[in-house]
Amino acid sequence: MITTARRARLAVFCIFAALLTLPVMLRAEPEVDMIFNTRQAAVGQEVALTIRISGAQGNIQAPHIPVPDGLESFYTGRSSNLSFVNGVSTASVEFSYVLVGRRPGSFTLPAFEVQAGGINLKTEPVTFEVTGQGLGTAAAPRAPAQPQAGPLAPASAVQEPPATFRPEDDNIYVVAAVDKTTVYPNEQIKLTYSLYTRYDTRYEGFSEEPEMSGFWIEEFPLDKEIRRDTVRVHGKPYVRAEIRQIALFPTAPADYTIKPGTLKASIRQEPQQSQSVFDEFFNDSFFSGGGFFSRRENRLLKPAEVQIKVIPFPEEGKPANFNGAVGTFRMTAVTDKDQVKQNEPVTLKIQIEGEGNIETLKKPGVPEMKNFKIYESDSSTDLAKNGFVIGGKKTFEVVFIPLEAGEQFIPKLSFSYFDPRTRQYQTLFTPGFKLSVAESKEASVLPKGLVSPEDLKKEIAKEGQDIHYIAERPESSAARAAAGNAARVLWLLNGLVLLALAAGFLRQRQAQVFAKDGALKRRKYARANAVTKLSLLKKMSRSDDSKEAARFFEELDKALTLYLSDKFNLSAFSATRHSLEKEIEAVLGREHELYRDVLKVYVLCEEARFGRGAASAEHRHEALAIFKKTVDVFEKILK
Amino acid sequence: MKINQSRAFVRPPAVLRMTVFAIFSAAAALLFCGQAGAALSAADQSLFQEANRLYRGDKYEQAAQGYQKLAEAYPEESVFQFNLGNAQFRLKHSGAAILAYEKARMLSPRSRDIRANLNFALSQLEYRVEDKRSWYVRAGEDWLGRVTETEVLILALLAGFLFLGSWTLALWLRAGRPWGVPRKTLLIFFMVSVAIFAAKRIETRMIRDAIVMTKQAEVRFGPSEGDRVAFRLGEGLKVYVIDRRQDWSRIVLVNGDEGWIQNSKIAEVLA
Numbered sequence: 001m002i003t004t005a006r007r008a009r010l011a012v013f014c015i016f017a018a019l020l021t022l023p024v025m026l027r028a029e030p031e032v033d034m035i036f037n038t039r040q041a042a043v044g045q046e047v048a049l050t051i052r053i054s055g056a057q058g059n060i061q062a063p064h065i066p067v068p069d070g071l072e073s074f075y076t077g078r079s080s081n082l083s084f085v086n087g088v089s090t091a092s093v094e095f096s097y098v099l100v101g102r103r104p105g106s107f108t109l110p111a112f113e114v115q116a117g118g119i120n121l122k123t124e125p126v127t128f129e130v131t132g133q134g135l136g137t138a139a140a141p142r143a144p145a146q147p148q149a150g151p152l153a154p155a156s157a158v159q160e161p162p163a164t165f166r167p168e169d170d171n172i173y174v175v176a177a178v179d180k181t182t183v184y185p186n187e188q189i190k191l192t193y194s195l196y197t198r199y200d201t202r203y204e205g206f207s208e209e210p211e212m213s214g215f216w217i218e219e220f221p222l223d224k225e226i227r228r229d230t231v232r233v234h235g236k237p238y239v240r241a242e243i244r245q246i247a248l249f250p251t252a253p254a255d256y257t258i259k260p261g262t263l264k265a266s267i268r269q270e271p272q273q274s275q276s277v278f279d280e281f282f283n284d285s286f287f288s289g290g291g292f293f294s295r296r297e298n299r300l301l302k303p304a305e306v307q308i309k310v311i312p313f314p315e316e317g318k319p320a321n322f323n324g325a326v327g328t329f330r331m332t333a334v335t336d337k338d339q340v341k342q343n344e345p346v347t348l349k350i351q352i353e354g355e356g357n358i359e360t361l362k363k364p365g366v367p368e369m370k371n372f373k374i375y376e377s378d379s380s381t382d383l384a385k386n387g388f389v390i391g392g393k394k395t396f397e398v399v400f401i402p403l404e405a406g407e408q409f410i411p412k413l414s415f416s417y418f419d420p421r422t423r424q425y426q427t428l429f430t431p432g433f434k435l436s437v438a439e440s441k442e443a444s445v446l447p448k449g450l451v452s453p454e455d456l457k458k459e460i461a462k463e464g465q466d467i468h469y470i471a472e473r474p475e476s477s478a479a480r481a482a483a484g485n486a487a488r489v490l491w492l493l494n495g496l497v498l499l500a501l502a503a504g505f506l507r508q509r510q511a512q513v514f515a516k517d518g519a520l521k522r523r524k525y526a527r528a529n530a531v532t533k534l535s536l537l538k539k540m541s542r543s544d545d546s547k548e549a550a551r552f553f554e555e556l557d558k559a560l561t562l563y564l565s566d567k568f569n570l571s572a573f574s575a576t577r578h579s580l581e582k583e584i585e586a587v588l589g590r591e592h593e594l595y596r597d598v599l600k601v602y603v604l605c606e607e608a609r610f611g612r613g614a615a616s617a618e619h620r621h622e623a624l625a626i627f628k629k630t631v632d633v634f635e636k637i638l639k
Numbered sequence: 640m641k642i643n644q645s646r647a648f649v650r651p652p653a654v655l656r657m658t659v660f661a662i663f664s665a666a667a668a669l670l671f672c673g674q675a676g677a678a679l680s681a682a683d684q685s686l687f688q689e690a691n692r693l694y695r696g697d698k699y700e701q702a703a704q705g706y707q708k709l710a711e712a713y714p715e716e717s718v719f720q721f722n723l724g725n726a727q728f729r730l731k732h733s734g735a736a737i738l739a740y741e742k743a744r745m746l747s748p749r750s751r752d753i754r755a756n757l758n759f760a761l762s763q764l765e766y767r768v769e770d771k772r773s774w775y776v777r778a779g780e781d782w783l784g785r786v787t788e789t790e791v792l793i794l795a796l797l798a799g800f801l802f803l804g805s806w807t808l809a810l811w812l813r814a815g816r817p818w819g820v821p822r823k824t825l826l827i828f829f830m831v832s833v834a835i836f837a838a839k840r841i842e843t844r845m846i847r848d849a850i851v852m853t854k855q856a857e858v859r860f861g862p863s864e865g866d867r868v869a870f871r872l873g874e875g876l877k878v879y880v881i882d883r884r885q886d887w888s889r890i891v892l893v894n895g896d897e898g899w900i901q902n903s904k905i906a907e908v909l910a
Contacts, residue, residue, distance in 0.1 A: 465759060466759070467756040467759050467760070468752040468756050469725075470691060470694055470725045471718040471722060471752070472691050473718070474679055474687065474713075474716060474718050474719075475718050480715060483787075483793065484789065486793050487793050490796035490799075490800055491796060492662075493662060493796075493800050493804075494796055494800050494803060497800060497803040497804050498803060500658065501803055501806060504811050504814075508810060508814050508815075511814075
C-alpha cells in the first residue's frame with residue numbers, strides 16, 4: 001500500500017518531469033531563414049546575408065552557399081542565441097556572409113540544403129539585383145574606414161594593449177590583435193582575442209559578435225583547455241588567455257577597420273594577488289568551480305578596433321589567368337580512363353592542395369575544344385587547419401566527351417596564384433592527356449550527377465536599367481482627331497436621339513388623349529385630311545376630261561362631307577346634306593356667305609354627279625376655292 | 640388564333656426611317672471629314688529634329704528648351720513631353736522630368752515607354768511615400784490612369800446613344816411594352832460608363848496631381864510661413880492638390896498626410 005508521503009513524492013516527481021519535458025515538447029520545428037540587408041547593390045558593394053537556423057539541435061556546420069557566376073560570397077562568422085519565453089525555448093544560430101557582385105545583373109541564389117541536427121532544411125531561391133553604378137572591383141568595407149598614417153607595423157609578439165587603448169578597468173581587458181596589418185587580398189590574417197585579467201574571472205562568450213565586413217572568415221577551434229600564461233604588463237602580473245582565434249581573408253584592396261565586438265566575463269570584485277585565484281578561469285560550467293554561490297559581477301569587455309590595410313596585387317608579372325588565389329599550392333590532375341569510345345565521357349579530376357583560402361579557389365580555365373563536349377562537374381573542398389594556417393585541398397571535375405575517333409588530347413591546364421611570402425606569382429600546370437578514342441555510334445550519356453546541357457546554359461542577365469530612348473517621330477494626329485470627331489458625332493447623335501425620344505413621348509401622350517376623346521382626334525386631323533385632299537383636287541381640277549371633272553366633284557363632295565362631319569363629330573357614313581346644313585347654319589347662321597357657298601358647292605357636286613350639267617373649269621375652281629375657304633373659316637371658328 | 644402582339648414587328652414610319660438614315664449619314668460625314676489634329680509645321684518639324692540631334696549629342700539643356708517650346712505649341716502631343724522628360728532626367732532635374740512624364744502619360748496613358756521612364760524616374764527618388772489608400776482606390780486610379788478623358792467620354796456617349804436609341808425605337812415602334820433584359824443591360828452599361836466618366840473627371844479636374852519641383856519643400860499646417868512645419872517633401876514626389884489659394888495650395892499625400900505648400904514649390908500636371 002502506498003503511503004501518503006510516497007504519493008506526495010510521486011506527484012512532485014511527476015510535476016517536475018512534466019515541467020522539464022514541457023519546453024522540449026513546445027520547442028518549435030527547425031527552420032531556416034535568409035535575411036538580406038538589401039536586395040539591390042552596386043557592383044563591388046557588399047550585401048550582408050544572414051542565414052538563421054532556429055529550433056535545431058546539435059552541431060550545425062556553416063552552410064555552403066551556391067553562388068551564381070558573377071557573384072562572390074564570403075563567410076564572416078556565426079553567432080548563437082538561446083531564448084526561453086513562456087516555456088518555449090528557441091535556439092538559433094546565425095551564419096553571416098557577405099555577397100559581392102562582380103558584374104551588374106539579376107542574380108538568383110538557388111535553393112540549397114542546410115544540415116541542422118540531422119535534419120535537412122531547404123532554403124527558398126532568392127533574387128537580388130546588382131546595378132552597374134558600382135564601386136569598381138575594390139569594394140570598400142562596410143565598417144567606417146578610418147584614415148591611416150601608413151601601413152601599420154606588425155603586431156608585437158607580446159600582445160600588450162595599444163598605446164591609445166584605455167580600458168575602463170585595467171585589471172581586466174581584452175586585446176584583439178592581428179598577426180599582419182598590411183596584406184594582399186585573400187592573404188590570411190590571424191586575429192587573436194587575448195583576455196588579460198587580474199581578477200578571479202569566468203569567460204562567458206561574446207555578447208556582441210565582431211563586425212568583419214570585407215573579410216572571408218574561418219574560425220579556429222578552441223582547445224579543450226584554453227591556453228593561458230602569466231605575463232607582466234606595465235609591471236603588473238596578469239593572466240593572459242587566448243580565447244578566440246579567427247583567420248581572416250580580405251576580399252578587396254582597401255583600408256579596413258574591424259570592430260571586434262564585445263565579450264562577456266564575470267569576475268569576483270577584488271583583484272586577486274595569488275596565482276591560485278585563476279583556478280576556475282574559463283570554466284564554462286555554471287555549477288562547477290564553486291562560483292555559483294559566490295557574489296560575482298558581469299563585465300562587458302570591448303577590445304580596441306583593429307586597422308588593416310589591404311594593398312592591391314602587383315601588376316608586374318601578373319598572369320592572365322590569375323584569379324585571386326593567394327598562398328602556396330600544388331596541383332595534380334588525373335583522368336579516369338585513357339581509352340574510350342566516341343561519345344563516352346572521360347572525367348578529368350584536378351586537385352589543388354596547399355595553404356591559403358582553399359574555399360575561394362577557382363577551377364583552372366578549360367579552353368574551347370571542337371573535338372570535345374566539355375561539362376563542368378562537381379567541386380569539393382576539404383578544409384584543413386594546420387596550426388593556425390588555413391589550407392586543404394579542392395577538387396574539380398571536368399567531363400570531356402570526345403566527339404571524334406582517333407587520338408585526342410586534353411591540353412595542359414594552368415592555375416596561377418600569388419605567393420605573399422615571395423611576393424611572386426606562380427603558375428602551375430596539369431599534365432596533358434592523350435586519349436585513344438574508338439569509333440562508336442552510341443549516343444553520349446552524361447555521367448550521373450551531371451546536369452543536362454540545357455541546364456548549363458546561362459540565362460540572359462539584365463545588366464542595368466535606364467530610361468527608354470526619346471521618340472524621334474511625332475505621334476500620328478489621325479487617331480487623336482478620330483477620337484475627337486467620334487466624341488462630337490456621339491454628342492450629335494445623342495442630341496438627336498433625345499429629340500426623337502421627346503417626340504415619341506409627345507406622340508404617346510397624344511395617342512392616350514385621343515384614345516379618350518375620339519371627337520378631338522377627328523377635329524385635330526380634319527384639316528390635315530382636308531389639305532391632303534385639296535392638293536389632290538387641285539390636280540384633278542386642271543383636267544379637261546369630262547369624266548375627270550365628274551370624279552373631281554365626287555371627290556370634292558366626299559372631302560367636304562368628311563371634313564365637316566369630322567369637325568361636327570358626325571358619322572361620315574350617316575352624315576346627310578341636311579344634317580350638315582343644320583350644323584353649318586347653327587355655327588354660321590343662314591345669312592353667312594359661306595353657308596350659301598357651301599350649299600352651292602353641294603349643288604354643283606350633285607349636278608356634275610347626276611349629269612344635269614357638265615361643270616365647267618370655272619365651277620371647279622370656284623368649288624375648290626369655297627372648300628379651301630370653308631376649311632380656313634371653320635379652323636378659325638372651331639379651334 | 641391568338642397573335643402574339645408583343646413579338647409582332649411594326650414597320651417604322653417612313654419619316655422615322657428617313658430621320659435615322661439622315662442622322663447616321665450626317666454622323667459618318669462628321670466622323671470622317673471632321674477637324675483633324677494640328678499637324679507639325681515645317682519650322683516645328685525642324686525644331687523637333689534639332690532638339691533630337693542636341694539630345695543625341697548630350698546637349699540636354701538645349702534639347703530640353705526645344706522640347707519645351709514644342710510642348711507648349713502642341714499641348715496635345717505626348718512625344719514632346721516624353722522627350723522633355725528624358726532631357727530633364729539626364730540633367731538630373733527629377734521633378735521636371737517626372738512632371739513631363741506625367742503630362743505625357745495623361746496624353747498617351749498606355750504608352751509603355753512613358754510608363755517605363757516614369758517608373759524608373761520614380762524609383763530613383765530619394766524619398767518615397769507609403770501608399771496607405773485602400774486597394775480599390777489604388778486599382779481605380781491605376782485603371783483611370785490608363786485611359787484619357789476623351790476615351791471615357793466616348794464610352795459614356797456610346798452607352799448613352801445605345802440606351803436612348805433603344806428606348807426611342809421601343810417608344811416609336813412598340814410603345815407600351817415593358818422593358819426587356821437588353822434595355823435594362825444597356826441602362827446599367829450607360830450608368831456605369833457615366834460613373835466612370837464622372838470619376839475620371841473628378842480625378843483630373845478636382846483632385847489635381849502636382850509634382851514637387853524643389854530639392855526640398857516644407858509642408859506646413861497652415862497657408863503661411865508662420866505655421867509650423869508638418870513634414871518635408873523631396874523633389875519629384877507626387878502630391879494631390881485639393882485646395883488652392885493665391886500663393887499656397889492644400890495638398891494630400893497617398894499616406895493620408897495633409898498640409899499647405901507654397902505654389903512656387905509644386906507644378907500641377909494639368910496646368
